[in-house]
Structure formats: structure tokens, C-alpha cells
Amino acid sequence: MKITAAAHAHKPLSLSDPDGFKYLLITLTLAIIGLFLVLPLATVLTEAFAKGWLTYRDSLTHPDTLAAIRLTLLTALITVPLTTMFGVCAAWAIARFEFSGKNVLLTLIDLPFSVSPVIAGLIYVLVFGAQGWFGTWLSDHDIKIIFAVPGIILATLFVTFPFVARELIPLLQEIGHEEEEAALSLGAGSWKMFFKITLPNIKWGLLYGVLLCNARAMGEFGAVSVVSGHIRGLTNTLPLHVEVTYNEYDFVGSFAGASLLAGLAVVTLVIKTFLEWRQAQDLKSARVASE
Amino acid sequence: MSIILNNISKQFGDFTALANINLDIPEGELVALLGPSGCGKTTLLRIIAGLEHADRGEVFLKGSEVTDQPIKNRQIGFVFQHYALFRHMTVFDNIAFGLRVKPKKERLHETEIKKKVHALLNLVQLDWLANRFPEQLSGGQRQRIALARALAVEPSVLLLDEPFGALDASVRKDLRLWLRHLHHELNVTSIFVTHDQEEAMEVASQIVVLNKGHVEQQGSPSDIYDHPANAFVSQFIGHTNVFELGQQDTFWLKNSGLPTPETGKVAHVRPHDIGLDKATGEGAQAILKDWQHLGALIRVELLSKDADGGMTTLFAEMPNEQFKALQIDKGDKVAVRIRHAHWFH
Amino acid sequence: MPQSHIMPGFRPAISFTLVYLSLIVLIPLSAMLLKTFQLSWDEFWAILTNQRVIASFRVTFVSALSAAAVAGIFGFIIAWTLVRYPFPGKRLFDALIDLPFALPTAVAGIVLATIYQPNGVIGKLVLAVFGVQIAYKPLGIVFAMIFIGLPFVVRTIEPVLQEFDTAMEEAAASLGANRLQTFIKVILPNILPAALTGFALAFARAVGEYGSVIFIAGNMPYISEIVPLLIITKLEQYDYAGATAIGLVMLILSFILLLLINLLQGWLRRRNGQL
Numbered sequence: 010m011k012i013t014a015a016a017h018a019h020k021p022l023s024l025s026d027p028d029g030f031k032y033l034l035i036t037l038t039l040a041i042i043g044l045f046l047v048l049p050l051a052t053v054l055t056e057a058f059a060k061g062w063l064t065y066r067d068s069l070t071h072p073d074t075l076a077a078i079r080l081t082l083l084t085a086l087i088t089v090p091l092t093t094m095f096g097v098c099a100a101w102a103i104a105r106f107e108f109s110g111k112n113v114l115l116t117l118i119d120l121p122f123s124v125s126p127v128i129a130g131l132i133y134v135l136v137f138g139a140q141g142w143f144g145t146w147l148s149d150h151d152i153k154i155i156f157a158v159p160g161i162i163l164a165t166l167f168v169t170f171p172f173v174a175r176e177l178i179p180l181l182q183e184i185g186h187e188e189e190e191a192a193l194s195l196g197a198g199s200w201k202m203f204f205k206i207t208l209p210n211i212k213w214g215l216l217y218g219v220l221l222c223n224a225r226a227m228g229e230f231g232a233v234s235v236v237s238g239h240i241r242g243l244t245n246t247l248p249l250h251v252e253v254t255y256n257e258y259d260f261v262g263s264f265a266g267a268s269l270l271a272g273l274a275v276v277t278l279v280i281k282t283f284l285e286w287r288q289a290q291d292l293k294s295a296r297v298a299s300e
Numbered sequence: 301m302s303i304i305l306n307n308i309s310k311q312f313g314d315f316t317a318l319a320n321i322n323l324d325i326p327e328g329e330l331v332a333l334l335g336p337s338g339c340g341k342t343t344l345l346r347i348i349a350g351l352e353h354a355d356r357g358e359v360f361l362k363g364s365e366v367t368d369q370p371i372k373n374r375q376i377g378f379v380f381q382h383y384a385l386f387r388h389m390t391v392f393d394n395i396a397f398g399l400r401v402k403p404k405k406e407r408l409h410e411t412e413i414k415k416k417v418h419a420l421l422n423l424v425q426l427d428w429l430a431n432r433f434p435e436q437l438s439g440g441q442r443q444r445i446a447l448a449r450a451l452a453v454e455p456s457v458l459l460l461d462e463p464f465g466a467l468d469a470s471v472r473k474d475l476r477l478w479l480r481h482l483h484h485e486l487n488v489t490s491i492f493v494t495h496d497q498e499e500a501m502e503v504a505s506q507i508v509v510l511n512k513g514h515v516e517q518q519g520s521p522s523d524i525y526d527h528p529a530n531a532f533v534s535q536f537i538g539h540t541n542v543f544e545l546g547q548q549d550t551f552w553l554k555n556s557g558l559p560t561p562e563t564g565k566v567a568h569v570r571p572h573d574i575g576l577d578k579a580t581g582e583g584a585q586a587i588l589k590d591w592q593h594l595g596a597l598i599r600v601e602l603l604s605k606d607a608d609g610g611m612t613t614l615f616a617e618m619p620n621e622q623f624k625a626l627q628i629d630k631g632d633k634v635a636v637r638i639r640h641a642h643w644f645h
Numbered sequence: 646m647p648q649s650h651i652m653p654g655f656r657p658a659i660s661f662t663l664v665y666l667s668l669i670v671l672i673p674l675s676a677m678l679l680k681t682f683q684l685s686w687d688e689f690w691a692i693l694t695n696q697r698v699i700a701s702f703r704v705t706f707v708s709a710l711s712a713a714a715v716a717g718i719f720g721f722i723i724a725w726t727l728v729r730y731p732f733p734g735k736r737l738f739d740a741l742i743d744l745p746f747a748l749p750t751a752v753a754g755i756v757l758a759t760i761y762q763p764n765g766v767i768g769k770l771v772l773a774v775f776g777v778q779i780a781y782k783p784l785g786i787v788f789a790m791i792f793i794g795l796p797f798v799v800r801t802i803e804p805v806l807q808e809f810d811t812a813m814e815e816a817a818a819s820l821g822a823n824r825l826q827t828f829i830k831v832i833l834p835n836i837l838p839a840a841l842t843g844f845a846l847a848f849a850r851a852v853g854e855y856g857s858v859i860f861i862a863g864n865m866p867y868i869s870e871i872v873p874l875l876i877i878t879k880l881e882q883y884d885y886a887g888a889t890a891i892g893l894v895m896l897i898l899s900f901i902l903l904l905l906i907n908l909l910q911g912w913l914r915r916r917n918g919q920l
Contacts, residue, residue, distance in 0.1 A: 026729075026730075026824065027824075031730050034722060034725060034726045034730065035726055035730055035732050037722050037726070038722055038723045038726040038727070038738070039738070041719050041722070041723060041795075042723065042738050042741060042742070044767065045719075045791070045792055045795060046741050046742070046744045046745070047741065048760060048766065048767075049744075049748075049753065049756040049757065049760065049792075050744065050748075050756075052756050052759055052760055052766070053752065053756055056756075056759060091665075094661070095661070095662065095665045095666075098657070098658040098659075098661040098662045098665075099658070099662040099666075101654060101658045102655060102658040102659040102662055105652045105655070106652065106655045106659075108655075108659070114662070114666075116903065116904075116907070117666060117670060117671070118666070119903060119907075120670060120674075120899075120900070120903065121670060122903075123849050123850075123853070123899040123900075123902060123903045123906075124853065124895075124896060124899050125852070125853025125854070125855065125872075125873050125895055125899065126750075126853065126855055126856070126873075127853070127855050127873035127874075127876050127877060127892075128677075128853070128873075128876070128892045128895055128896055131677065131876060131880065131888060131889070131892045132673035132674055132676055132677050132892075133673055134880065134885075135673070135676040135677055135680050135885070135889060136672070136673050136676045138885075140883075140885050141676070142676060163669070166669050167669055167670065167673070170669060170670060186652060187380050187382060187384035188384045188385075188386055188387070189652065190351055190371075190378075190380070190384065190651070191378065191380055191384040191385075191386070191449075192386075192397065192401070193351075193370075193371050193372055193651065194349060194350075194351070194371050194372075194376065194377070194378040194450075195372075195397055195398030195401065195449065195450075195452075195453055196372045196398055196401055196402060196453055197372065197397070197398075197401040198372065198401070199653035199654055201401045202653070203654075205386075205397075205401070206386060209386075209388040210387070210388065221746075221747075224746075224747050227749070228747075228748070228749025228750070228751075228752075229749070230749060230750045230751040230754075230855070230856035231750065231854075231855035231856050231873065234855070234856075234877070235877060235880065247749075248749045248750075248751040248752070248856070249751070251749075251751045251752060251755060252751050252754075252755075252860075255755045255860065260759075263755055264755070267751070267752040267755060267756070270748070270749045270751075270752045271748060271752055273747075273749075274744060274747035274748040274749070274752075275747075277747045278740050278741070278743055278744065278747050279740075281740075281743065281747070282736075282740045291387075294387055294433075294434075294435040350651065351651055352651070353651075370651065371651060
């Protein structure tokens with residue numbers, strides 16, 4: 010988008026495609042975005058309010074819905090900090106040090122991105138489920154992980170695994186370690202260096218990772234669906250609640266829940282756009298500063 | 301001695317960055333670590349600073365061994381090549397950083413810090429920039445702020461990595477002199493790394509010439525220029541014409557008035573040690589190929605015949621007036637007189 | 646950038662990283678491996694060659710391939726337009742591209758099902774005009790996969806198009822090439838690595854996708870049942886061995902895809918370095 014601004018100011022002859030072609034492509038683009046992206050978003054709202062505001066409100070304030078919202082928030086509250094801590098540690102080790110096996114580590118960090126969410130759920134069932142490795146031991150000690158909240162949290166930890174690390178590794182590499190060395194040379198200790206220099210420099214990227222991690226944690230469906238057991242009011246997160254109500258033909262209830270999640274998605278996109286802009290500013294000034 | 305290095309060696313994989321470096325740097329000097337890129341000069345500076353660990357050898361600062369001390373305990377000031385100013389802090393906060401991260405007991409009161417920072421800003425003549433951010437500064441200003449920041453902690457040694465490397469040519473000239481004067485004022489033992497021999501000659505009181513991880517020579521700029529220890533130093537500092545006995549016509553060299561010693565094989569002749577006369581048929585002959593006006597000096601490009609019939613290009617330099625008085629032009633034959641040479645094996 | 650040798654914190658950082666990686670990813674994944682090894686080869690083979698399993702793999706891969714291809718073309722058009730042509734509201738549309746990333750898959754699933762079902766907004770139209778039903782048919786799966794694959798393609802091609810040195814186009818034009826020739830001989834070869842990477846990313850995502858597909862798929866065994874759903878079905882029937890065997894195959898496939906994508910991205914970086 011930055012580049013387009015430049016292309017505006019100085020539009021080379023070869024870039025001025027025929028107007029007809031241009032408008033055709035713009036129309037196509039708008040049609041695809043409209044049909045595939047805008048229409049679904051709008052449909053969430055029209056369906057949620059299909060039977061009026063009151064039904065919508067009742068659906069949202071239904072105890073099952075409230076329980077689902079609470080569980081979703083709880084899940085995010087636990088998983089996001091853990092994923093963030095992992096991301097910061099992994100990024101620090103990878104971007105600041107040389108060690109053997111780094112590429113393997115990078116691939117393993119990426120793996121949860123490319124594994125089907127269903128498999129993410131499946132593996133925890135195999136470890137903690139009734140027939141799993143620890144199944145007997147767990148049931149002997151009356152600890153429930155699968156079909157309970159801990160399983161949901163584990164599955165969510167798996168699917169959000171790479172979010173923060175993936176964001177921070179290239180950022181830390183791009184920023185370089187000169188400022189950190191300068192801080193050390195001026196007498197700062199490790200923690201002072203981290204909190205006064207490193208953290209301020211990566212804060213937008215970190216927030217970006219946290220934001221996407223949170224969106225995924227709150228919205229995860231496949232992995233959570235495998236381990237949750239769909240127990241109403243107990244182990245249904247909001248996305249699972251949407252599924253259950255939909256399958257029971259309670260469309261307003263389903264879309265009311267969906268409207269919350271869609272709202273979350275829109276807010277995420279808005280903040281994301283802002284953070285991308287901020288990050289671009291920071292990197293630009295970093296480049297200026299090191300010229 | 302302010303800085304002593306004992307047998308410092310550093311290996312990066314198969315590459316030997318530094319091999320048995322020994323250096324004594326007296327108190328109050330402004331030293332240039334000079335050498336071509338890849339000679340290990342930056343690595344050496346970083347080892348002195350504690351930004352890098354030597355594989356072997358010891359580092360002494362002000363008489364005490366600091367080899368295993370982390371950088372924060374070494375009391376050094378380090379100016380980074382790209383300044384490494386903290387981009388999220390103002391100029392003021394950048395300079396105050398080192399004072400503010402001190403442990404509570406040693407930390408100055410904030411009003412004292414403020415006074416000190418402003419004194420430093422005045423020292424580098426940039427007090428009016430206190431509230432700017434690094435990205436709003438020019439390269440030269442950033443350089444001076446980086447210096448002020450390093451000085452804030454009152455280092456016993458100031459280390460500068462290619463301090464003028466990232467600057468425009470015109471700014472660089474000014475800052476070189478400014479740094480030299482600042483050093484006179486502060487008298488902090490300082491070491492800077494450079495690959496630019498002119499810069500080293502102009503700024504430093506001592507030059508250490510490094511090549512391929514070895515110290516080639518250490519001395520004052522005059523020492524190094526007038527008495528180069530070896531062929532590398534002679535060629536690296538200033539311009540030089542190289543004559544190899546056997547390849548060059550020995551007779552021609554003799555004719556030029558240069559006495560050939562018994563031991564040397566290679567003669568290095570500075571362009572200003574070559575004199576010209578109108579050709580008289582005697583002495584060493586050459587053809588004036590071209591000349592360039594360098595300001596106060598004229599550089600003359602000469603072609604002389606080798607023993608095997610090939611041509612060699614020599615450069616001579618002389619003051620403007622002298623060249624005019626000779627009244628020679630391109631294509632003319634001239635007689636060459638070599639006044640002085642350094643002989644190497 | 647050379648690594649620094651005095652940076653603090655390597656040991657705690659790498660220790661936490663490795664412990665966390667083992668607990669969350671490695672140990673659970675190895676559980677799947679070990680579980681599969683409890684099967685004999687014949688049992689394993691029997692599970693995989695079951696007609697229903699083969700059908701579900703076929704449905705999944707054919708749908709994912711078609712969807713990634715369509716998303717590739719759509720994505721290219723969108724990226725091209727967003728980078729090259731000014732039009733009002735562009736930034737908004739650009740931000741919207743990421744909606745499928747941000748929208749929970751369950752929401753996407755029920756919305757797409759609602760829109761494309763025979764009496765849905767688009768479903769009705771398509772049924773009336775073309776006589777084709779989208780939702781609850783294999784075609785519905787493809788539509789859902791296009792939806793989730795689209796941003797991968799756009800977001801991979803966009804930066805490459807932005808960085809693309811338009812001087813090359815001008816050079817081609819100055820040498821007498823027309824617009825189409827310039828596109829085919831100059832632009833396309835330079836965008837190709839990015840387009841392929843985007844395609845592969847979209848494909849990988851589509852193969853494993855569950856939430857946005859199951860609502861619209863109809864989930865008829867042999868016809869519109871995708872592999873992830875089959876795994877869940879097997880789990881619900883307590884057929885852990887079956888679920889695990891299929892899961893392992895999926896895992897291996899996604900690992901291969903991941904390596905392929907890494908190779909493509911390496912190619913992409915080198916290509917861009919040359920630009």
C-alpha cells in the first residue's frame with residue numbers, strides 16, 4: 010500500500026494499463042471480496058437479528074452462551090501468556106544465538122501451523138484420553154483432561170504455538186543487536202537491557218503476535234472440538250456453542266454467538282492494520298537511523 | 301600503560317581473525333587501529349570492549365586484568381559504527397541511559413543527571429537537540445550524540461568502531477578535526493577503528509597497522525609514514541611506486557641516482573621523492589604520459605621502459621610552481637631522479 | 646548480521662523453548678507415532694485401503710487442489726489490483742483480505758453454509774441460473790476451501806508485486822514488447838515463485854481444514870466426507886487405531902507440504918534477492 014502511493018506520484022508509462030482492463034480487474038476484485046468476504050460478514054448480522062433484537066439479546070444472555078463466553082475468555086487468558094512467553098524465549102534464542110539444530114527447531118515451531126487442527130486434538134486424546142498413555146492413571150486419580158477444560162487449553166496451546174515466535178524472530182533479526190550491546194556497554198544488566206531496549210523495540214511486533222494468538226485462541230474450533238466433548242455449560246467454548254446451536258436448528262442462537270466472534274475478528278483486523286502501520290513506521294525509522 | 305593486550309588470538313571457524321596480538325597503549329593517546337577490511341581490527345576493538353571474547357590472551361585496562369570481566373564492569377565507552385542510538389528514546393534519554401541504569405546506591409539524583417547530560421550536550425555542541433529522537437538527526441549529529449552517550453559514564457577508555465564510516469565526505473572532514481580537538485580537551489585514552497589511512501594520519505596520535513590478524517607496525521603517524529616497517533605498511537599508507545630489482549632495469553634505477561643497497565630487493569618510492577628534469581639524454585629516461593592537478597600539487601604519470609621492453613607507469617608529485625617551471629607537456633621525454641627509497645626484501 | 650557473543654540469556658531461553666516444545670508438540674505427536682506402531686503393517690494397510698478412507702482422501706485432495714487453484718487465480722487478480730490500481734476504499738478492502746485468517750472457522754462454516762444452501766442468497770441464484778447446487782455437495786467443500794485459502798495467496802503475492810522493479814517493465818516496453826508480452830515474459834516469471842508458494846500454503850491449509858468445511862459439506866461418506874471429519878467420526882466410535890493411522894498419514898503429508906513450502910519460500914527469497 011505504501012508503494013501504491015509512490016506509484017501514484019510517479020506513474021510510468023508502461024504501467025498505465027488500458028482503462029477497460031483496469032476497470033475489469035477492479036470490478037472482479039470487488040466482486041470476489043464482496044461475495045467471499047463482505048457478504049459472509051453481513052450475513053452473520055442479518056441472521057443474528059433475523060428474529061429481532063430481543064431474541065438476539067436472549068440468545069446472548071442464555072446461561073449456556075454465557076458459560077461458553079466465560080470458557081473462551083478463560084482459555085485465552087491462560088494460553089495467550091504461555092504462548093507469548095514461549096515466543097519471546099524461542100525468538101531470543103533463535104535470533105540472537107548460533108547453535109546447531111536451529112533449522113530443525115524452526116521447522117518444529119512451524120509444524121503446528123500446517124497440521125490439521127483435528128490432529129492437534131487427536132494427539133492429546135492419545136496421551137490423556139481414556140485409552141491413552143496416562144488414561145488409566147488419570148482416571149485412577151480422578152483427573153479429567155480430555156472432555157474437560159485442561160484438554161481445551163492444551164489443544165489451544167498447540168494451535169497457537171507458533172504465533173508469537175514467528176512474529177518476533179524476523180523482527181529481532183532485522184533490528185539487530187547493536188542497541189542491546191550499547192546498553193550493556195553503558196552498564197545495563199541483562200534485565201534492564203531487555204526491558205528498556207529490546208522490549209520497546211519489539212513491542213508492536215509482540216502485540217501483533219499476541220493479537221493473532223488471541224484471535225486464534227478464542228476462535229479455535231477443530232482442535233477444541235475433538236477434546237471438548239461438547240458438554241453444555243461446561244466444556245463448550247463459544248465456537249463450539251455456535252456449532253451445537255446451529256446443529257439444533259437454533260439459528261438465531263448460533264448466529265448471535267457467531268456475531269460476537271465476527272466482532273472479535275473485525276476488531277482484530279482493525280488493530281492488526283494499525284499495528285502493521287506502526288511496525289512499518291518503526292522499521293522505516295530503524296532504517297533511517299542506521300543509514 | 302592504559303591498555304595492554306597480551307597474546308590475543310581469535311578464531312572464527314577456520315578463519316584466524318587475530319593471531320597473537322600484543323599491544324601497549326599509553327595513557328591519553330588517540331590511537332587508530334588501521335587496516336584493510338577483514339584484518340581483524342573491529343574484532344580486536346570488540347575484544348578490548350568485552351563485546352567479544354578472545355580465544356587466548358589477556359586484556360588489561362588501567363593495570364587490572366579484565367579478560368573475563370563482562371562489558372558492564374570494564375568502564376569503557378563504546379561508539380558503535382551505526383551509533384546504535386536507542387530509537388525509542390530522545391537524545392536526552394539516550395545520553396542519560398548509562399547514568400540511570402546504575403545501581404541505586406551509585407545513581408546520581410535526577411537533577412544531577414540532568415545537569416550532566418546538558419553539560420555533555422554542550423560539549424558536543426548539540427544542546428538544542430535534547431528532545432529530538434534519533435531519526436530526526438543528521439548523520440553527523442547522531443555521531444556526536446553517540447559519543448556524548450558513551451562519555452556520560454566517564455569511561456577510562458573510549459572505543460570507536462569506524463566512527464566516520466557512515467558519514468558523507470564533507471561531514472567526515474569536519475568531524476575528524478572535531479574529534480581530535482575533543483580528545484585534546486578530555487584526554488581520555490581512545491581507540492578508533494578505520495580502514496582509511498588518511499583518516500588515521502589526520503586524527504590519531506598513534507597508529508597501529510593491522511593486516512591478516514597481525515600487528516604490522518605501531519607508531520606515530522610520522523614514524524609510520526617515514527619509516528614503514530615493511531612493504532605492506534609502506535603500500536598501505538600513502539601512495540608508493542614499487543620497483544623490483546631484476547624486473548626493473550637495474551641500470552635504469554642506477555641512472556635515476558638511487559643507490560642500490562646490497563640486501564634489499566624491492567624499492568618503494570613515494571611520489572614526492574621523484575624529481576624530474578628536462579631530458580638531456582643522460583640519467584633515467586621516461587615519457588610524460590599525463591598529469592593531473594590535485595590542488596597544491598601536480599601529479600605526473602610517467603612511462604618508463606622495463607628491461608624486457610615492457611612499460612611501467614610511475615607517479616611523481618611536485619608543487620605547482622615547480623611543474624610550471626619545468627615547461628614540459630604530454631609526450632615529452634624527461635629525466636627521472638629518485639631522491640629516496642625504502643628498501644624491502 | 647553476525648551473532649553477538651555477549652548477549653545474555655541463551656540458556657534459560659533455549660531451555661524453556663525446548664521444554665515447552667517437547668511438552669506441547671513433540672511428546673503428543675510421538676504418542677501418535679507410537680500408537681500407530683502398535684498396529685501391524687497389515688492392519689495399518691487395511692485401515693488406509695478401506696474404501697471410505699480412500700474416498701475421503703480423494704474428496705479432500707481433489708477439493709483442496711481445485712480450491713487452491715481457484716484461490717491462486719482470484720488471489721493473483723486481487724493482489725494485482727490492490728497493488729497497481731488506485732480506487733476508493735482500497736485500504737479497507739485490503740484489510741478485509743485477512744478476514745478468513747481472523748474469522749473463527751466455525752463462524753465461517755455456518756455463514757458459508759447459509760449463503761450457499763439451496764435457499765441461501767447465492768445458493769438460490771446459482772441453482773436457478775446454472776442448475777447447480779453448491780452447499781451439501783462436494784462443490785461446497787471447494788467453496789469453503791477457497792474462502793480460507795484466498796488470503797494466503799494474496800498475502801504472498803502482494804509484497805512481491807510491490808517490490809517488483811517496474812523498471813524491468815519499462816525496459817521490456819522500451820525494447821518493443823507489448824503489454825501482454827511484458828506480462829508473460831517479464832512479470833509472470835518474477836511472480837511465479839510467490840504464486841506457487843501462495844498456492845501451496847492455500848493447499849496445505851485446505852487439506853487440514855475442518856471447521857469451515859463441515860457445515861457446508863453435507864458429509865456424505867464416499868461423496869463429501871473429508872479426512873479430518875473421518876478422523877473425528879472414528880474417534881467418536883472409539884476406533885482409536887483407525888483415527889491414529891489416518892492421522893499419521895495426514896501428519897506426514899503436512900510435514901512434506903511444510904518442507905515443500907520451505908523450499909518454495911527459499912526460492913522466493915533468492916528470486917527476490919536477485920530483483
